Amino acid sequence: MTVKEIVEILEGTIVYGEDFLDREVHTACGSDMMSDVLAYVKEQAVLLTGLVNPQVVRTAEMMDMKCIVFVRGKSPDIGMINLAEDRDIVLIKTDLEMFTSCGRLYAKGLRGGSGK
Amino acid sequence: MEEVKLHYDVNAYDFICAGEASGKLKRSLKDLGFDATLIRKVAIAVYEAEINMVIHAEGGVIDATITPEDITVVLADKGPGIPDIELAMKEGYSTAPENVRSLGFGAGMGLPNIKKYTDEMDIETEIGVGTTITLKIYNK
Ligand SMILES: Nc1ncnc2c1ncn2[C@@H]1O[C@H](COP(=O)(O)OP(=O)(O)OP(=O)(O)O)[C@@H](O)[C@H]1O
Ligand SMILES: [Mg+2]
Numbered sequence: 032m033t034v035k036e037i038v039e040i041l042e043g044t045i046v047y048g049e050d051f052l053d054r055e056v057h058t059a060c061g062s063d064m065m066s067d068v069l070a071y072v073k074e075q076a077v078l079l080t081g082l083v084n085p086q087v088v089r090t091a092e093m094m095d096m097k098c099i100v101f102v103r104g105k106s107p108d109i110g111m112i113n114l115a116e117d118r119d120i121v122l123i124k125t126d127l128e129m130f131t132s133c134g135r136l137y138a139k140g141l142r143g144g145s146g147k
Numbered sequence: 148m149e150e151v152k153l154h155y156d157v158n159a160y161d162f163i164c165a166g167e168a169s170g171k172l173k174r175s176l177k178d179l180g181f182d183a184t185l186i187r188k189v190a191i192a193v194y195e196a197e198i199n200m201v202i203h204a205e206g207g208v209i210d211a212t213i214t215p216e217d218i219t220v221v222l223a224d225k226g227p228g229i230p231d232i233e234l235a236m237k238e239g240y241s242t243a244p245e246n247v248r249s250l251g252f253g254a255g256m257g258l259p260n261i262k263k264y265t266d267e268m269d270i271e272t273e274i275g276v277g278t279t280i281t282l283k284i285y286n287k
Contacts (some may be wrong), residue, residue: 065198066256069191070263082251087200089166090251092174093190095183110163118170 032056032141033123037077041100041125045093047112048121054097059141061102065090079132085105087113097121102129126140140147144145148179151213155163156196157224159206162250163168168209172220176263181286189218189284196222196258196280202247203227216270217266220282222230237264 035052039047045052055105057078062068062084068075068090078091079100088111091099102106107115107122115122125132153175155168173190180228184285193209200207206224236258243253262268267283 064254064256065250066195066254066260069195069260070256080251082208084250085163086166086251089170089194091236092218093194094164095187 032136032139033080036139037098037100037136037141038123039134040139041121041123041127043100043125043127046107046122046124048098048123051097051119051121054121056097056099056140057121058144058146059133059136060144061129063142067092068094071125073087073144075144077141078127079136081105081129083111085111085114087111088118088120091120098123100125102127102132148215151175151179151211152253153213155209155211157200157206157250157273159204159205160201162201162267165198165261166194169197170201172209172211176213183217185284185286189220192261192264192282192284193220193222195261196220196282198252200224200226202243202252207277215286217283217285221265221279222282223277223279225277228276228278229270229272230274232270253276 034054058075059074059077060068061079075096078088080094083105093142101124104126175252176186204224210221234240238259239255241253242257248251265282266285269281272278
């Protein structure tokens with residue numbers, strides 16, 4: 032799946048990263064607790080979260096994640112956008128809730144960190 | 148590659164900048180040419196410990212020693228100390244208050260995560276004096 036497809040599937044918008052729409056992603060993780068995200072060292076490309084603060088971007092940075100999806104209509108602030116730009120991470124927002132967002136992406140083939 | 152030593156200061160109560168030191172260390176390791184999975188392990192372990200220094204203690208200092216064989220990181224704070232290390236190491240144990248949880252931390256997974264990603268982990272702590280965590284990750 033590409034970042035562009037994620038935007039379409041979630042009826043979302045790109046907050047940062049228009050130039051990286053072709054990025055390929057295969058795995059994802061959805062959580063509002065950052066240590067839960069950090070518990071899997073395996074490559075995970077996408078982070079879905081309802082949390083909005085700079086540590087979300089930093090967590091994605093430590094995990095080498097390519098893309099963050101903010102669910103439930105949450106918007107990252109300018110500080111987070113600057114951080115994401117510097118760390119080369121795409122930011123997407125959607126009005127869909129967490130459950131629906133994860134469900135739609137899973138149905139289209141995106142998988143969890145364990146590959147299941 | 149010769150031995151490389153790096154030093155970072157972690158500010159007290161600065162939740163915005165917390166993680167800056169871990170990010171810098173991560174980029175330095177990348178520049179030195181280490182393997183991506185190894186770098187991720189170091190970054191996650193040091194980030195968890197750095198966040199702990201900000202949310203549970205009053206900031207502190209981080210010293211990293213990098214050699215071709217291994218990476219050693221010492222994180223020292225002057226916080227309240229940890230009364231029961233065995234309990235603190237348990238998955239799910241956290242004393243984080245509600246405001247810290249609303250920031251996405253306080254799952255009680257940080258120290259277990261650090262243990263998981265490091266080859267050696269040592270905690271020295273004294274109540275009212277502070278905590279020093281030493282981590283070592285081998286470059287296999
Ligand atoms: N540097 C420290 N100084 C004082 N207490 C600490 C320190 N690091 C950890 N602790 C104590 O150990 C507990 C467990 O830490 P751990 O990192 O595993 O979980 P957490 O920080 O509460 O939540 P999480 O890491 O999942 O966000 C903390 O809640 C805190 O009571
Ligand atoms: Mg922690």
